Amino acid sequence: MSQSIQFSTPSHTPHLLHLPHSQFNRPLSSISFRRFPLTTIKYTSIRASSSSSPSPDLDSSSSSSSSQVLLSPNGTGAVKSDERSVVATAVTTDTSGIEVDTVTEAELKENGFRSTRRTKLICTIGPATCGFEQLEALAVGGMNVARLNMCHGTRDWHRGVIRSVRRLNEEKGFAVAIMMDTEGSEIHMGDLGGEASAKAEDGEVWTFTVRAFDSSRPERTISVSYDGFAEDVRVGDELLVDGGMVRFEVIEKIGPDVKCLCTDPGLLLPRANLTFWRDGSLVRERNAMLPTISSKDWLDIDFGIAEGVDFIAVSFVKSAEVINHLKSYLAARSRGGEIGVIAKIESIDSLTNLEEIILASDGAMVARGDLGAQIPLEQVPAAQQRIVQVCRALNKPVIVASQLLESMIEYPTPTRAEVADVSEAVRQRSDALMLSGESAMGQFPDKALTVLRTVSLRIERWWREEKRHESVPLQAIGSSFSDKISEEICNSAAKMANNLGVDAVFVYTTSGHMASLVSRCRPDCPIFAFTTTTSVRRRLNLQWGLIPFRLSFSDDMESNLNKTFSLLKSRGMIKSGDLVIAVSDMLQSIQVMNVP
Numbered sequence: 001m002s003q004s005i006q007f008s009t010p011s012h013t014p015h016l017l018h019l020p021h022s023q024f025n026r027p028l029s030s031i032s033f034r035r036f037p038l039t040t041i042k043y044t045s046i047r048a049s050s051s052s053s054p055s056p057d058l059d060s061s062s063s064s065s066s067s068q069v070l071l072s073p074n075g076t077g078a079v080k081s082d083e084r085s086v087v088a089t090a091v092t093t094d095t096s097g098i099e100v101d102t103v104t105e106a107e108l109k110e111n112g113f114r115s116t117r118r119t120k121l122i123c124t125i126g127p128a129t130c131g132f133e134q135l136e137a138l139a140v141g142g143m144n145v146a147r148l149n150m151c152h153g154t155r156d157w158h159r160g161v162i163r164s165v166r167r168l169n170e171e172k173g174f175a176v177a178i179m180m181d182t183e184g185s186e187i188h189m190g191d192l193g194g195e196a197s198a199k200a201e202d203g204e205v206w207t208f209t210v211r212a213f214d215s216s217r218p219e220r221t222i223s224v225s226y227d228g229f230a231e232d233v234r235v236g237d238e239l240l241v242d243g244g245m246v247r248f249e250v251i252e253k254i255g256p257d258v259k260c261l262c263t264d265p266g267l268l269l270p271r272a273n274l275t276f277w278r279d280g281s282l283v284r285e286r287n288a289m290l291p292t293i294s295s296k297d298w299l300d301i302d303f304g305i306a307e308g309v310d311f312i313a314v315s316f317v318k319s320a321e322v323i324n325h326l327k328s329y330l331a332a333r334s335r336g337g338e339i340g341v342i343a344k345i346e347s348i349d350s351l352t353n354l355e356e357i358i359l360a361s362d363g364a365m366v367a368r369g370d371l372g373a374q375i376p377l378e379q380v381p382a383a384q385q386r387i388v389q390v391c392r393a394l395n396k397p398v399i400v401a402s403q404l405l406e407s408m409i410e411y412p413t414p415t416r417a418e419v420a421d422v423s424e425a426v427r428q429r430s431d432a433l434m435l436s437g438e439s440a441m442g443q444f445p446d447k448a449l450t451v452l453r454t455v456s457l458r459i460e461r462w463w464r465e466e467k468r469h470e471s472v473p474l475q476a477i478g479s480s481f482s483d484k485i486s487e488e489i490c491n492s493a494a495k496m497a498n499n500l501g502v503d504a505v506f507v508y509t510t511s512g513h514m515a516s517l518v519s520r521c522r523p524d525c526p527i528f529a530f531t532t533t534t535s536v537r538r539r540l541n542l543q544w545g546l547i548p549f550r551l552s553f554s555d556d557m558e559s560n561l562n563k564t565f566s567l568l569k570s571r572g573m574i575k576s577g578d579l580v581i582a583v584s585d586m587l588q589s590i591q592v593m594n595v596p
Contacts, residue, residue, distance in 0.1 A: 098567045099537070099550040102173035103140060108573040113503045114464070116526045118545040119456040120144040120432040122179065122399060123449060125161050126152065126440025127196065132164045138439070139168055141449040144541045145177045145311070147434065150300045151188065151271035162307045175548060177310040177538040179342065182297040183271070184315030185290035186370075189241065190223030191270040196441060198268040200246050208239070208248075208274075209257045224274065230256050233276055237283070238263075242272040243369030243402065244377075250276075267409070269437065275373040282348070282374050292322045301326070305334050310538050313342040313365055318349035320360035327360075340539055342399070345387050346370035355390055363542065364391050365434070369402035381424075388428045393475050395520045397543045400425040401434035405451055409442035414451055422452060426459040429522050431544040464524050474520065485588050487517055493583050493590055494521030500592070504528050504574075506582040508553055508560055512536045514585035519543045530564065555586045565595050 107115055122145040123129065123138050135146070146165050148158050158180075165176050189208075192198055193216065200206060207221045210229055217223070226232075230253060233239070239248040239260055246268055248260035276283050292314065293301070304312055314326060323341055330339050343350070343357050346367035350357060358364050366387050372380045384400065391398035404422055405414045425433055433456070438448040474491070478484035497505050505527045507515040515529035522544065529540050530551045540548035551567075553560040561582055568574040578595040 097552060098564070098571075099173075099175070099534075100547070100573070101175045101541075103142065104547055105173075105571065105573060109571075113526055113578070115457075116547060117142065117453060117457050118460050118522075118526070119426050119430065120542055120544065121449060121452050121456070122147050122401075122432050122434040122542075123439040123445070124149055124434070124436045126437075128441050128443070129439055129445050130157070130161050130164075132168065134445070135161075135164050135168055136172060137446055138449060139172070139174045139176055141446055142453040143176060143449060145179050145432070147179045147181055147313075148309075149181045149436075149440070150297075151181075151183045152440075155300070155303050158303070159307060162309070175538055175541055177541045178307075179311040179313055180300065180304040180309045181313040181344075182293065182300055182315050184297065184344075185292060185294040186316050187229065187274040188225040189268070189270065189272045189274060190225070192222070192268065193217035195270075197270075200241075200248075200262045200265055200268055202262055202265045204262045204265075205251070206248065206260050206262060207257050208260055211256050222268070230258050232283070233258055234278065236278075238277045240275045240277065240373045241266070241268060243275075243371070243373040245272075245369075245406075269441075273370050273373070275370075292316055292318055293326065301329070302333070305330065305339065308535075309339060310535065311340040311342050311363070311542070313344055315344050315367075316347050316350075316370075317343040317345070317357055317361075318347065319353050320356040323357060323360040338535070338539075340542075345383075346374070348374050351375070351383060354387065355394070358387075358390055358394050358396050361396060363397040363399070363431075365399040365401050366430075367401055369436075371402075384425075385428060388430050391431075392429065392520065393477075395477055395516055397431040397516075399432040399434050399542075400428075400430045402436060404433060404435065405438050405448045408438050408444050408448040408451070412444045412447055414448075419451070419455055422455045423459050426456050427463070429544065431519075432542055482588070486514055486585060489583055489588055489590055490514065490517035491521055493581050494518060494523040496590075496592065497523040497525050497581050500579065500581075502581050502592075503578045504580050506530065506561070506564065506580050508557070508582070508584040508586065510536075510585065512540050514583060515540055515546055515548075516543055518583065519545050530560075557582065557584055557587055557589055557591065560584075561591070561593070569595070 104116065121142050123143045124147045125135070126149075129135065129138060138146075146161070148161060150158070162178055165178055168174055169176055193213075204220065207218070208224050208229065209221060210224055210227050213223065233250050233253070235250050235253065237250045239250060240246075241248070244264075246262065246266035247264035249263050250258055251261050252259035301312060312326070312330075314322065317323065323343055327341055330341070340362035342363045342365055343361040344365045344367045345351065345354065345357070347370070350371075364387060366384050368380055368384065371383060375383065388398050388400070404425070405418050407415050407418060422433065433452050435445070435448055435452065439445040442448060476484065476487065478487045493505055496502070502525055504525050505518055505523060507518055507527060507529045509515045509529060509531055510533075512529070512531060515527065515531075518527050526547055527545045529546045529548045530553060531537050531540065531548065532550070532552055534550055537548040537550045540546045551564065553563070565574070569576070574595055576595050580593060580595065582591045582593070583589065
């Protein structure tokens, strides 16, 4: 038995139930239901309005059925038996018309709905993981997004990684998205003369210089990207490398060279960020004068547009103006496919302008390494929680990054403190967790990813077993009446899913917005997000709880549902009797039903 609630704004097809604003605010129990058995479907030909035309990405079979509107058995209109048989044949025989991640499909078949991981995983790709087989191992291990850090490597190297990921998706059935991370205009170290890393020991004296070396780099010498570095630092200043992973004290200045004593030993990585403190405070005047997006960054952005990356993460964002500028540039230059802009929150300016930056962005990254170099360490956990909460409130995906499993760069098992840190990020309901050096140049990238996956699964299962339903009300974010309707539908769908114990929520969305609204509510069950385009499907891979499918569909919800049920049942991902809730951003509807 199917129960359906449908809302429609004036721009939608006239055969749907129209509710005035006063009725929309009535309790759910006061709204009448349409009931019909799924086994006695009747179709009649009703032409949809032009405003509800199907997506250009639809295949010919879905386009031809887009004017077929399902009515209940007591609806008007007759249907020819041959019309019904044609539709039924199209639904039941098309077993290749749906695309889903290979690993997710296997997981659903083996363990069922509740086994799926909700928190998404991002891996930074580097020398340790850039090969095709290594990338495949990460994808099999649960990687949802591959991150390219433009601080390292040449554009040709990054192009090779992008091509490998795309080939992996095409040949192996994955949907791994690609995120490109800009270098930013903050002060950086050089490339260490081509070495992968260097170890700074306690008490050693290192030289930081603005010199350019034509020949080999002298021992314990590091070049610095900022020409005014030697002039700005003072003897006694504290120099932090990579957010404090290594610390030095400035002991002498000799022309362009700055002699520094290592006070906290650690691993130096090429292109690591540098900050310096004086009398307990961050020296940031020069950094504040540098542009957020450098000339090199603009060239890298053009490269990302040409290669069709899915996300661009902007380093050291200071204001929303930078994000708006980049998004305008992307809209004018990108070839049809939208590229999401992720704001990296890693400076005092980012925290000061947090809400306006997140509102302008398509998501945010809690870059705790560099953030911890600009604010006192004890403030980082509170800052992380605040960023996660603001992103959730504004319906923007949020990534928790930096030093999640730092010890696994060198060791095969994490510290228990690191596991607790990962657990806390999952408990905060972050959309994604990110590996940096652990997967880029660590000795155990596969094991690090396994730790993220297993900890995420365990904490999520604990959350469900304890029935810790979301109790914090989410603020309204819709501006138009239609947006408010969509928001209320998704809020209701998530609440119903929790109260009824449904197996999954199905979302049919062309842009991905409706799926993000359901994800924002963090229902206990997984969310099957069906979209018509490959690029939207990849971008949905960043958001909590979403299992993105590519499927051609029309604005006829019942036809879509029957087609989806048939395809998923034929591949063993669902079974008869499963309880699902379906919502759509085309007809703004809720339906509750058992899979026939």
